[in-house]
Amino acid sequence: MDNIKKDERIEDLSIKGLKIIQNPNYFCFGMDAVLLSWFASREEKKNLKMLDLGTGTGIIPILLYAKSENCRIDGMEIQPDLVDMANRSVELNQLEDKIRIIQGDIRNLTDEVLPNTYDVVVSNPPYMRGNSGLKNEHQSRTISRHEVSCTLEDVIRSAKRLLKDHGRLYLVHRPERLNDIFFLLRQYKMEVKLLQMVHSKADKEANLVLVEGRKSGKPGLMVKPPLIIYNEDGGYTEAVNRIYGL
Amino acid sequence: MDNIKKDERIEDLSIKGLKIIQNPNYFCFGMDAVLLSWFASREEKKNLKMLDLGTGTGIIPILLYAKSENCRIDGMEIQPDLVDMANRSVELNQLEDKIRIIQGDIRNLTDEVLPNTYDVVVSNPPYMRGNSGLKNEHQSRTISRHEVSCTLEDVIRSAKRLLKDHGRLYLVHRPERLNDIFFLLRQYKMEVKLLQMVHSKADKEANLVLVEGRKSGKPGLMVKPPLIIYNEDGGYTEAVNRIYGL
Numbered sequence: 001m002d003n004i005k006k007d008e009r010i011e012d013l014s015i016k017g018l019k020i021i022q023n024p025n026y027f028c029f030g031m032d033a034v035l036l037s038w039f040a041s042r043e044e045k046k047n048l049k050m051l052d053l054g055t056g057t058g059i060i061p062i063l064l065y066a067k068s069e070n071c072r073i074d075g076m077e078i079q080p081d082l083v084d085m086a087n088r089s090v091e092l093n094q095l096e097d098k099i100r101i102i103q104g105d106i107r108n109l110t111d112e113v114l115p116n117t118y119d120v121v122v123s124n125p126p127y128m129r130g131n132s133g134l135k136n137e138h139q140s141r142t143i144s145r146h147e148v149s150c151t152l153e154d155v156i157r158s159a160k161r162l163l164k165d166h167g168r169l170y171l172v173h174r175p176e177r178l179n180d181i182f183f184l185l186r187q188y189k190m191e192v193k194l195l196q197m198v199h200s201k202a203d204k205e206a207n208l209v210l211v212e213g214r215k216s217g218k219p220g221l222m223v224k225p226p227l228i229i230y231n232e233d234g235g236y237t238e239a240v241n242r243i244y245g246l
Numbered sequence: 247m248d249n250i251k252k253d254e255r256i257e258d259l260s261i262k263g264l265k266i267i268q269n270p271n272y273f274c275f276g277m278d279a280v281l282l283s284w285f286a287s288r289e290e291k292k293n294l295k296m297l298d299l300g301t302g303t304g305i306i307p308i309l310l311y312a313k314s315e316n317c318r319i320d321g322m323e324i325q326p327d328l329v330d331m332a333n334r335s336v337e338l339n340q341l342e343d344k345i346r347i348i349q350g351d352i353r354n355l356t357d358e359v360l361p362n363t364y365d366v367v368v369s370n371p372p373y374m375r376g377n378s379g380l381k382n383e384h385q386s387r388t389i390s391r392h393e394v395s396c397t398l399e400d401v402i403r404s405a406k407r408l409l410k411d412h413g414r415l416y417l418v419h420r421p422e423r424l425n426d427i428f429f430l431l432r433q434y435k436m437e438v439k440l441l442q443m444v445h446s447k448a449d450k451e452a453n454l455v456l457v458e459g460r461k462s463g464k465p466g467l468m469v470k471p472p473l474i475i476y477n478e479d480g481g482y483t484e485a486v487n488r489i490y491g492l
Contacts, residue, residue: 175469179437182428191425197443197469206469223421223443223452226472 003088010092015066015245020059021089026082027144029059032172032208033124035198035227037063038243039210040122040170045071048119051162052076053106053155056144058086060122061099074113076102078149079140106150106158113162121159122170125152127177152177153184160188160215168193169213175206191217196224201232249334256338261312261491266305267335272328273390275305278418278454279370281444281473283309284489285456286368286416291317294365297408298322299352299401302390304332306368307345320359322348324395325386352396352404359408367405368416371398373423398426406434406461414439415459421452437463442470447478 004010008023022028037060045068052060055075064073077083083103090099102112109115128146143149152173159169169190173181175197185192194212199205206226228237236244250256254269268274283306291314298306301321310319323329329349336345348358355361374392389395398419405415415436419427421443431438440458445451452472474483482490 175441176466178441178467178469179428179432179465182425183432186425186429195421195424197472199471202448203471205471209469219425220422221424223424223455225445225449225451226443 003092008085013062013066015063018062018066018093019089020057020062021085021092022057023085025140026085027056027141029057031229033059034063034243035208035210036060036122036124036170036172037067039172039196039212040064040120040168041067045069045120047071049117050074050120050122051113051118053121053123053158054078054125054144054150055086055101056082056124058089058099058101060124061086061101062089062093062095064122065095065098071098073099074102074118075099076104076106076113078103078105079143081140107154109158109161115161116164118162119164119167120170121163121167123155123159124172125150125155127174152180156181156184156188156190156213159213160190163215165216167215169211169215171211171213172208173211175209178209181209181211185213190215191219192221193217194222194224196227198227198229200229202226202228249338254331259308259312261309264308264312264339265335266303266308267331267338268303269331271386272331273302273387275303277475279305280309280489281454281456282306282368282370282416282418283313285418285442285458286310286366286414287313291315291366293317295363296320296366296368297359297364299367299369299404300324300371300390300396301332301347302328302370304335304345304347306370307332307347308335308339308341310368311341311344317344319345320348320364321345322350322352322359324349324351325389327386353400355404355407361407362410364408365410365413366416367409367413369401369405370418371396371401373420398423399430402427402430402434402436402459405459406436409461411462413461415457415461417457417459418454419457421455424455427455427457431459436461437465438467439463440468440470442473444473444475446475448472448474 010019048071050073052075055077058075061073061075086101126145126147190213193214196210197206198208254267256265294317296319298321301323307319307321332347372391372393436459439460442456443452444454
């Protein structure tokens with residue numbers, strides 16, 4: 001195929017015939033992106049304007065498209081190579097009129113994304129603090145994993161600015177960052193409304209947390225039943241199979 | 247028995263022969279007090295100074311005594327009738343040299359509890375915001391359930407003041423207050439270090455949350471496996487049986 005470059009591969013997303021271009025030299029999407037798209041689509045999403053901050057190869061806009069109806073979805077990414085891959089995945093799925101990939105820095109928003117215009121903002125931000133953990137030797141994967149180009153506060157500040165009043169922010173993150181997530185959201189006048197812990201097994205500590213915040217939301221939140229990934233026999237649980245459409 | 251008044255009953259706590267006086271006209275202890283005592287005793291507690299803020303009938307100091315070794319435990323309560331009941335339960339168990347019940351208002355601390363002297367502070371505070379929910383027609387139960395005499399912020403402010411540096415605060419609360427808990431703890435320079443959700447059943451929303459905060463703690467927290475109360479057949483789970491020593 002014309003639009004595939006060296007080392008790239010096309011993955012079938014097993015939903016509505018959608019596909020995505022991945023490249024092992026870059027950060028490839030994982031279960032967290034799938035869980036976030038599922039979590040953000042819990043309630044019906046229809047005729048909404050959505051934005052994915054730090055969209056990478058564009059996996060989340062494509063999955064959100066699959067799970068929503070008549071929504072307009074933007075994805076913003078700072079790295080030109082990933083913007084190029086994401087754009088080619090959008091073309092591959094002929095979704096140019098539904099999904100727009102924007103090259104940009106969420107710390108310096110331009111007129112391409114206007115304040116107070118989005119119903120939904122989602123983000124699967126870098127998990128590691130800028131100065132913690134081993135930096136990935138490949139610069140691009142480092143940007144995707146570490147807070148070098150964007151911190152959690154950058155994401156929350158931008159979301160606050162871009163969301164309409166009462167608009168929703170969906171995040172997937174590591175549980176150890178919950179102190180920061182709760183504190184920053186309230187500092188930026190948003191409230192956590194829904195929380196779901198993700199545990200690899202029922203008797204293990206949580207590995208991921210899914211968070212729904214609401215701009216100008218009233219206090220009060222619900223903690224959903226835990227999402228368990230693996231059964232005792234090592235296979236996916238029914239809940240995960242349903243999420244993957246298996 | 248001499249020290250039992252009208253309407254009171256003595257309950258056996260099924261641990262180390264301990265007993266407690268309860269009175270259905272007042273707020274009686276429930277599973278939340280049992281879970282909090284268990285959660286606060288996860289790690290070995292030996293030779294420590296502990297304090298229970300809003301101790302009610304004294305259930306938590308008595309359970310903490312049962313699960314710890316050579317600790318000195320104080321319980322503070324604003325309501326004189328409950329202080330009297332708690333004191334009589336302490337006498338009933340001959341624990342006068344281990345447990346001290348103090349009548350006092352946690353908003354106006356006196357010399358009976360000195361700043362920066364406690365290793366552990368625990369609290370099962372009123373769950374309802376001052377002006378929300380139905381007020382209990384019995385004034386005492388209202389104080390135990392609603393934030394009329396003490397808000398979450400009062401508890402956290404006092405804990406911050408009374409704890410030694412790096413001392414731990416253990417709370418049981420309703421999940422819907424997590425926004426407040428996280429925000430206030432960080433505001434008072436404490437960090438949530440451990441979190442455990444309590445679900446009545448594995449597929450239900452969380453009913454309670456157990457929180458460990460640490461004064462001057464570094465950011466970063468662990469979310470323990472969910473604690474599920476009932477099996478599908480309606481009986482207690484093994485985990486709960488273990489907590490109750492069944």
